[in-house]
Amino acid sequence: MCLRVGRVGGMSSSPEHRLPHIVVVGAGFAGLSFVKGIPAEAARITIIDRQNHHLFQPLLYQVATAGLSAVDIAQPVRAIFGARPNFSVLMSEVTGFDLADRRVRHAHGELAYDYLVVAAGGVTSYFGHPEWEQFAPGLKSLDDALRIRRQILSSFERAETEPDAAKCEAAMTIVIIGGGPTGVELAGSFAELTRRVLNRDFDHIDPSKARVLLIEGSPRVLAAFPAELSASAQRQLEKLGVEVRTGVHVEAVRQGELVAGGQTIRADNIFWGAGVSAAPVARQLGVETDRAGRVKVLPDLSIPGHPEVFALGDMASLVDAKGVTVPGVAQGAMQMGAHAAKLIRRELRGEKLAPSGREAFAYHDKGSMATIGRSAAVADIKGLKLSGYPAWIAWLTVHLLFLVGFRSKISVLMQWIYSYLTYKRGARIITGVSGEKSAGSA
Amino acid sequence: MCLRVGRVGGMSSSPEHRLPHIVVVGAGFAGLSFVKGIPAEAARITIIDRQNHHLFQPLLYQVATAGLSAVDIAQPVRAIFGARPNFSVLMSEVTGFDLADRRVRHAHGELAYDYLVVAAGGVTSYFGHPEWEQFAPGLKSLDDALRIRRQILSSFERAETEPDAAKCEAAMTIVIIGGGPTGVELAGSFAELTRRVLNRDFDHIDPSKARVLLIEGSPRVLAAFPAELSASAQRQLEKLGVEVRTGVHVEAVRQGELVAGGQTIRADNIFWGAGVSAAPVARQLGVETDRAGRVKVLPDLSIPGHPEVFALGDMASLVDAKGVTVPGVAQGAMQMGAHAAKLIRRELRGEKLAPSGREAFAYHDKGSMATIGRSAAVADIKGLKLSGYPAWIAWLTVHLLFLVGFRSKISVLMQWIYSYLTYKRGARIITGVSGEKSAGSA
Numbered sequence: 001m002c003l004r005v006g007r008v009g010g011m012s013s014s015p016e017h018r019l020p021h022i023v024v025v026g027a028g029f030a031g032l033s034f035v036k037g038i039p040a041e042a043a044r045i046t047i048i049d050r051q052n053h054h055l056f057q058p059l060l061y062q063v064a065t066a067g068l069s070a071v072d073i074a075q076p077v078r079a080i081f082g083a084r085p086n087f088s089v090l091m092s093e094v095t096g097f098d099l100a101d102r103r104v105r106h107a108h109g110e111l112a113y114d115y116l117v118v119a120a121g122g123v124t125s126y127f128g129h130p131e132w133e134q135f136a137p138g139l140k141s142l143d144d145a146l147r148i149r150r151q152i153l154s155s156f157e158r159a160e161t162e163p164d165a166a167k168c169e170a171a172m173t174i175v176i177i178g179g180g181p182t183g184v185e186l187a188g189s190f191a192e193l194t195r196r197v198l199n200r201d202f203d204h205i206d207p208s209k210a211r212v213l214l215i216e217g218s219p220r221v222l223a224a225f226p227a228e229l230s231a232s233a234q235r236q237l238e239k240l241g242v243e244v245r246t247g248v249h250v251e252a253v254r255q256g257e258l259v260a261g262g263q264t265i266r267a268d269n270i271f272w273g274a275g276v277s278a279a280p281v282a283r284q285l286g287v288e289t290d291r292a293g294r295v296k297v298l299p300d301l302s303i304p305g306h307p308e309v310f311a312l313g314d315m316a317s318l319v320d321a322k323g324v325t326v327p328g329v330a331q332g333a334m335q336m337g338a339h340a341a342k343l344i345r346r347e348l349r350g351e352k353l354a355p356s357g358r359e360a361f362a363y364h365d366k367g368s369m370a371t372i373g374r375s376a377a378v379a380d381i382k383g384l385k386l387s388g389y390p391a392w393i394a395w396l397t398v399h400l401l402f403l404v405g406f407r408s409k410i411s412v413l414m415q416w417i418y419s420y421l422t423y424k425r426g427a428r429i430i431t432g433v434s435g436e437k438s439a440g441s442a
Numbered sequence: 443m444c445l446r447v448g449r450v451g452g453m454s455s456s457p458e459h460r461l462p463h464i465v466v467v468g469a470g471f472a473g474l475s476f477v478k479g480i481p482a483e484a485a486r487i488t489i490i491d492r493q494n495h496h497l498f499q500p501l502l503y504q505v506a507t508a509g510l511s512a513v514d515i516a517q518p519v520r521a522i523f524g525a526r527p528n529f530s531v532l533m534s535e536v537t538g539f540d541l542a543d544r545r546v547r548h549a550h551g552e553l554a555y556d557y558l559v560v561a562a563g564g565v566t567s568y569f570g571h572p573e574w575e576q577f578a579p580g581l582k583s584l585d586d587a588l589r590i591r592r593q594i595l596s597s598f599e600r601a602e603t604e605p606d607a608a609k610c611e612a613a614m615t616i617v618i619i620g621g622g623p624t625g626v627e628l629a630g631s632f633a634e635l636t637r638r639v640l641n642r643d644f645d646h647i648d649p650s651k652a653r654v655l656l657i658e659g660s661p662r663v664l665a666a667f668p669a670e671l672s673a674s675a676q677r678q679l680e681k682l683g684v685e686v687r688t689g690v691h692v693e694a695v696r697q698g699e700l701v702a703g704g705q706t707i708r709a710d711n712i713f714w715g716a717g718v719s720a721a722p723v724a725r726q727l728g729v730e731t732d733r734a735g736r737v738k739v740l741p742d743l744s745i746p747g748h749p750e751v752f753a754l755g756d757m758a759s760l761v762d763a764k765g766v767t768v769p770g771v772a773q774g775a776m777q778m779g780a781h782a783a784k785l786i787r788r789e790l791r792g793e794k795l796a797p798s799g800r801e802a803f804a805y806h807d808k809g810s811m812a813t814i815g816r817s818a819a820v821a822d823i824k825g826l827k828l829s830g831y832p833a834w835i836a837w838l839t840v841h842l843l844f845l846v847g848f849r850s851k852i853s854v855l856m857q858w859i860y861s862y863l864t865y866k867r868g869a870r871i872i873t874g875v876s877g878e879k880s881a882g883s884a
Contacts, residue, residue, distance in 0.1 A: 001610075001611060001614045001647060001648050001649075001651035001652055001653070002601065002604070002607050002610035002611055002614065002646075002647050002648075003646060003647060003648055051872065052595060052596075052599060052872045053872070069511045069512065069513035069514075070511065070512075071511035071513075071869045072511075076643075078643035078644070079643065082642050082643050083642070088645045088646075089643075090602070090603060091596075091599035091602075091603075091872075092603060108600075108603040108604075109603065109605075153494060154494075154533075157494060157533035158550075159444065160532070160533075161532060161533075161534060161550040161551065162444070162550075163551075165444050168443075168444035169443060169444055172443050172444065200524050200525070201518075201520035201521065201524050201531075202520070203530045204444075204445060204530075205443060205444050205445060206443050206444075206445055207443075209443035210443055211443070410856065411853070411856070411857075414852065414853070414856070415853075427513045430493065430494045430495070430533075
């Protein structure tokens with residue numbers, strides 16, 4: 001059962017091992033888009049990721065708010081590329097690079113490469129306050145989303161039996177820090193969860209009166225959008241019952257409370273949607289990084305001094321050929337993956353160019369959208385500004401089209417139709433409460 | 443937001459509080475079936491459970507083997523009875539009973555009752571070897587199933603990078619202890635997972651050669667079935683590649699190995715499907731229990747000395763009116779729930795009888811089935827013995843019909859069709875690996 005032939009990075013001399021070897025770190029949007037851009041017969045590819053799945057991050061907030069189940073937005077990497085030849089997946093954690101020797105070190109060994117693509121994505125950033133993480137978890141992985149779902153559902157169960165009014169109200173207060181797309185989507189979705197889903201199911205609390213607060217330091221939510229869409233998003237949030245506080249800075253986050261704008265707010269549910277920085281592995285490349293830990297890549301997306309190494313997606317900091325700062329969104333990551341693949345594809349065909357002679361990356365902004373709730377969203381598509389129902393339909397369509405995996409598409413579509421028709425959410429299951437013990441009473 | 447009116451068990455004098463109060467411990471098959479048997483206007487009901495969901499246990503093995511996602515087989519208790527009046531759900535853990543004073547103590551307070559229904563189900567039993575649990579987890583809750591799924595998928599990922607042949611083989615060895623329905627279903631499903639799903643996706647191991655061992659102490663698997671169906675089940679398992687060892691007793695279970703029939707087997711994946719005993723809360727009733735910790739109930743399912751207290755399902759030990767030992771299966775639990783509801787319904791209408799004068803419970807065996815894999819199952823329906831494809835179709839139909847919740851039915855049906863057509867499984871997602879940290883490299 002344990003064949004040791006075809007060993008990745010080994011010394012085997014079977015024909016496919018004479019192909020150049022590309023190591024891709026990270027199975028996110030950039031990594032997958034890169035692999036799709038390399039013909040299977042042109043190179044051996046090993047993709048290495050800490051998780052066994054590709055995660056469709058734009059819908060992660062729906063797992064956190066019990067609208068979708070974890071499995072709907074994740075695809076095993078092995079299954080995505082199952083039939084592809086000259087392709088390996090390694091579930092392991094990268095621990096460092098030896099760029100001179102062209103090797104990647106990971107938890108279970110090391111890999112030699114001819115080309116290296118580093119696209120390990122981002123992590124939640126607490127702006128110099130890592131101690132806040134335990135009190136205000138962020139939303140970057142499936143485990144984060146399941147933890148948030150568990151916390152919020154358990155919190156309402158606790159409120160139902162809590163005799164102390166102040167404690168009960170803290171259990172029913174949800175604060176989201178950060179008014180970017182993640183924060184706006186979480187706030188809108190929590191407001192709907194409390195007002196339209198949980199509201200019918202409790203006896204001693206009224207979930208429709210639960211407090212949902214969105215706190216943003218800058219003067220408006222969705223700061224990357226046109227001002228009129230920010231205003232529209234705020235109106236739509238407020239209509240759902242979200243208290244939006246802009247221009248308010250968070251001063252402290254502690255167990256069960258936060259201090260913002262000089263005021264102390266008691267809340268058992270504080271979530272962080274404010275900042276993203278590059279995953280720590282970016283620093284291991286040993287080249288200059290920006291404030292968010294992202295690698296300052298050359299215009300072709302390679303790193304200085306190493307034309308065979310590319311950093312992509314949330315790992316990369318770049319002002320592109322048109323003077324645009326490439327935003328840390330899925331379409332940016334996918335375009336970067338495709339660009340790096342195009343350059344390597346050309347080299348594999350024999351066209352060798354210095355990085356300065358290579359085609360520079362240019363970002364094509366296809367538009368931005370953020371959803372707020374049922375029939376509520378904003379979208380900015382090449383200058384066309386949409387709000388409310390049309391923006392929501394555009395959002396649904398784009399997200400269904402880009403969701404990886406036919407099965408997931410059908411499943412997500414069905415759950416959305418179900419929720420739309422019934423005002424219910426299917427994933428209101430608390431798992432992981434009992435820890436490692438299954439025994440117990442009821 | 444925190445109303446304290448209508449407080450369960452409190453002293454409020456609103457009209458519905460003059461209704462008799464029934465406390466139901468456990469939201470399993472017995473508890474739900476009981477609640478459905480009590481007219482909503484006849485009594486106030488409080489259902490108390492450690493979890494927030496009803497679990498469709500017969501499909502739990504499919505979550506453990508990545509065929510279904512957790513959400514498909516669990517329904518929030520609040521949602522099941524959402525619109526029912528005079529009904530409360532309490533997510534809490536029962537800590538004891540005061541039968542004289544008619545009170546249930548739980549983690550967050552206590553509840554006064556007029557009738558008490560104790561139906562908290564079973565836990566995995568290790569026959570006097572609780573120390574084996576850590577090395578051979580059982581399958582009773584969603585958390586158990588998700589842990590098994592995580593363990594098995596991670597184990598194959600580890601095998602893929604393991605240079606040591608013996609360690610790699612241990613990672614690819616799966617042992618199931620116990621040849622009852624749970625053990626047979628797990629073994630068959632693991633064999634299919636390795637041989638027909640994972641087999642295409644790895645480079646350095648051949649999952650189709652993974653060893654799947656089923657160990658049973660008695661002379662045949664499915665001992666509760668007719669002998670010819672046991673033989674058929676064993677043949678069907680062996681055809682899938684499962685090594686079946688009957689008449690073999692487990693002597694020791696340790697980290698990564700077990701000793702059975704004098705032989706030591708190295709295996710990183712050992713699962714326990716051998717025994718069930720009543721959840722510990724049964725003992726708190728202070729009445730006589732059997733070897734498996736189940737309460738010895740009177741023929742009407744009430745407990746000796748307390749006609750207002752019933753123990754049902756896996757909590758109850760009973761030889762029924764026809765001399766049949768009621769088996770610990772879903773249909774037994776449902777029938778018990780319906781029976782207790784009928785007796786209480788009559789009393790609520792004014793018909794008071796001593797327990798000895800009440801109608802005795804009689805078990806109606808509608809048949810037993812166990813599934814082995816694709817087109818492989820056995821069924822014994824009132825003497826009609828089916829094997830293979832017809833048994834499998836019967837199994838599919840019955841399980842879809844009884845699965846609680848319209849949405850779950852559709853979702854499960856779709857995933858089964860998908861798996862049948864593609865030989866893929868949708869829930870191959872490893873969650874919970876990274877523990878409480880979301881930060882990291884790839």
